[in-house]
Amino acid sequence: MDDDSAEIELLEQNLNKTRLISQRMTSILTSFDSRLVKLEKSILPLYTSTQKLKLRAGNIDRALLKIDEVASSQEGVAVEEALILRGPQPGQLDEYKDGLERLNAAIAFKASAEDSRDTARLVETGAKKLTQLYTKLVAEGSSGSPSLGLEFTPPTFPPSLLASLRPLVAFLRTLPLPSTHPSHPAAPGILATLKEAQRGYADMRGNWNRRGLEMHGKRVVDRAETLDGVEAGREFGRWVDHLLGVAEMEYTLLADLVPLTSGVVLASTYDTLLAPLLSLFTDTLSSLTSIIKRSLHKYTFLALSTYSSLSALQTRWEVLLTRRASAGATNELRDGLSAIRAVCLRSFPEFLADLKMAAMGKGGEMSTGLADFTVTTVEYMNRIPEVQEAVGSALVGLGDGNWKMGDGKQVGKGGKSGGDVNGQIVMEHYIYDVVTTVLASLTTVSRTQRRGAFGSIFLLNNVSYFRDQVDRQPWNPCRPSLLSKPTQDVLSSALRTAKAAYFDSNFSALMQTLSEDSREKVGGSAWKAGVKEKFTRFYDLLEEVKERHRLVRVLEEDGEGREKVGEEVVKLVVPVLQRFTQKQREKEFSKSEWLYIKLSAEEVETQIKSFYK
Template sequence: MLAPRRAAYAEEAAEVEVLQANLEKMKSLTKKIQSSVARLDVSGRTVQDAIGPIYGNTQRLQITTGNVDKILAAIEKAKQPLDMRNREERILRNRPDKGNLSEYIGSIDRTNQALRDLRASNMRSNQAAISELNGLLTVGTQNLEDIFRSSLRQDSQPIEPVKQITTGKEFPRLSQEKSAELRTINIHISNYAAQSGQSDSLTPSAKAYAQERGQYITMSLQNLSTSTITTARKVNAGSVYRQGSNAIASYAQALEGMYTAEYDNICLIFSREEWGPVLLATCQSSLSAFATTIKELDTHVRSNLITDCYLAYEVIDVVSNTSFQLEERTGELKHPLSDALKPIRETAKSSLSTLLADTRSKSQSVTSLLPDGNALPLTTDVMTRLQLMTAYLPPLTSIMRSLGDGGWAAPNNQASGASIPTLKSFDVGADGQQLFSHYCMDTIEALLNGLEACGRRLLKGRSLQGVFLANNLAVVERMIKSSELDPLLSASQSKLEAWKKKAEQMYLDSWKEPSLHLLDVQYTNKQPRPPSSGHAVDSAAVLKSLSSKDKDVIKEKFKNFNVSFDDLVLKHKTYKMEADVRRQFGHHVQTFIEPLYSRFWERYHEIDKGKGKYVKYDKAQLSAVLASLA
């Protein structure tokens, strides 16, 4: 047993010895490795100390190389505008009249972009290039302006507006292609103007447009301006202006048509904020010519105010309507047209008081009247004036609202050229037609007051004076009813009725004389009074109760009545009366005289026992004579 154990221990001891031998080798190897690592660390530090400066220099060289590359790139970039300038200058120095406009505009765009880039670089070395490119853009933009102007001029030959008016055609407008081309050019010109800091309200292209198209409009309207002034001249100094005989309506219609067409052109070419200023600038010259024409008309009207004031009303009406239409269509031109109207509007205001004063003066200064009481031509003239005024109600009512009710009673202050404002003139809500009716009645009453005074001065007898006044009233009423004055003056009928009653009373005053002869005295305390109506009266019994002296009085009354009555009948038939007046007066005389005579005749007709010596008319005969008066 001991032998095998010893063999096993010997084997394990041998393995231990081998392990120990390996361990010794490992320790020896470890020491060698540690010694190598120490030597390597020393070598690494030596290498680092040697290579460190070289690496730093390398980094700096890399940075320097990068900077050099950038400088070279900047130099190349700086050289590009100079190269580009030479290329674009060849394009921009030559106007593209027959060339490619899109290529020309592209060149301007490229030059403009290059200029923006140079300005953004903020390099001093670029200042010369910036100046050169800016000059090149100026040349290019000026060439574009010339193209813009030339293109406009091709379609700006003056026209004859009357042809458009008479044929009903629209006024010519620029074509869609031309408008698109002009719009493109305008955009580039406007952009350059904005970049160059131009402070004018209108861009160069807008000024060119206003000049070319403004001249086109002015020249086209020149003949109508001349025609308007020519048609205002009078062949007969006393003739009254006839509505529509002046060319102002055609002038204003052409003005409106051309301005509307121009506004449509402007909307297609310019930006929204430019529409109004460009339109005003374009129309300025023709508006000045239009205002001058209206001043010429105003001078003519003031020289012939009584006969030609209607021309002033027509001008106001026509131009006001044109102003309204243009304001509604374009939103512009209202104020310039209103300013052009101011002189003639003031003249129209003054005409109302002048016409009223003329009516008053003429009616009071009549020096002779016809002995038959016929109406004066003056009445017809005055009413014709009022009839003519009804054709101009819109302008007249506007003027009357500005004057206020009764503001026409006194002449306007001619020295200041404007009427004196009153509280009533601020009543903008006043009824214009009512004011016109008040003016008409003021005119009619001024006429009738003057005629009544002349009648009293120049005609003998209130009867004839009444006929004269009634005849003139009949003319007034007839001319009212046969015209547009009728509905306007319906509320004033009571005033005319008062005048008619006055005329009737004046005429009937003369018939009081025969009526006085038909009055008698009855003494009811002596005997019962005979019935005056409803029962037959016994004339013989009445006369029997009278004394001889009373009978003589009755005879005298019949005789005096006959003389007075026959005289008045004769005069009545010799008077020149309007049909309505004769019928009206005859009816009133019959109503007045017949009842009195019938009563008197019934009581006393037996005074001559039917011989007709004193009683010339029986009741039927007298009624027939009275009926013949109507």
């Protein structure tokens, strides 16, 4: 038991020693850990700085290696010079570009200013050699004869040349310029070289496209004198449309193929390219305008159709203007439209003046057929719907009623502004004045004839034809829309008046011959002689009418109307003859009446109807 207690006591003592040692070790380790933490905090900034220094040291080593590489390459500058001076050879463009890139790199790392200047001159020479190749390729794509066919074919750039040009242009755009490499000695010279090449591109493309359009423009002008006016104007519009199409296509090509693409330089280059095309447009329109002015009454619809065609192209032309360096300074289409518009404005009062003049100096015997100015006016009115928009616009600009020169109004004065007037209404007013002027001139001409009967036939023929063509049976389905109610009433009234004049001058004498004189004593010798004289006179006058209608035709252009007039004459004459004949027979004016009644009423009717077959 004592031994066990002793061992336990010894064990407790050892345990206490062990615990004491553990506590001391824990204290020492804790202190060591704290010192390590403090050490780590102290060393971490130094470690970070050391890493950055290592990275910089690595970069410096790599840069030195590159510098050594570039420096070593300068030993072959003589070889590069020979390559550059020889110029880019076929199939060796990449090699040439690599040589220029090495020279540019050499300039960047050269220590000697003199060596840099020599290398810069070599770079500038290389740039000039490349632009010479560029100009040569552009010239090949802008040479030869343009399409000479009747149909216009836009000049195009050969695809094979485009394939060669695009990589060349892409490299030219990487050459050092003052804006991108302000310290590069060759940058100003390279910029001047590229500008010159770009101007050459614009000049070649502009003149090439002008040649492609010029022949077709000349053909349009030549055909204008023989082609229908409306179609000739539309043909000119199509030609201008082709010109605009070429200008639009060239702008796309310009942005793709020029080395300098900044906005100002590109717009200036486009101005140079467009100059020949715009000059051609101005010259061609001027030639067309000269033809119109030489004979305005003949080429009125050429002027109106041209004005209409050009007006429709204004929006596209405005887009073209915005791409030019001189946008807003000159608008060739607007100037051309102003010139054509002035001619169109002249045409309306001059047309009315020509209609008035048609009634002058037509005295004496003349044809009873259609007057030239009647046919011309019908054609004029039936062509208006084809250029209706242009006519309405021009008339509104002229001013409502200002086409009546000499009637108290002057062209260009009075009337409402274009924004306040409906073009359709103004056209109706103008058509009304045209119709009334034609009718007045026809009436004047008919009255100047020495024989009134022929004058009345002339008036009936012309008024009937005029009314039928512009109102009842217009050649153009759109025609009735331009005839206002007053205009239609004037035409109907004029036809009634013309018919009345025709009946009066040709058949009133017949009916007057059969009138009875109440003062004569029925059954007396004087009465019988008078009746016999009336019958004789009636058939003599009927023979004169027959002869007159054999010489001239009534309503030759209108079979239906002619037949209707014949029926009206029959209803006018035959009943009077029947009543007079019946009455005189009842009174036994003669035992040999067959000597005086040469034709029965039925035979007279047949004869009258024969006048109109």
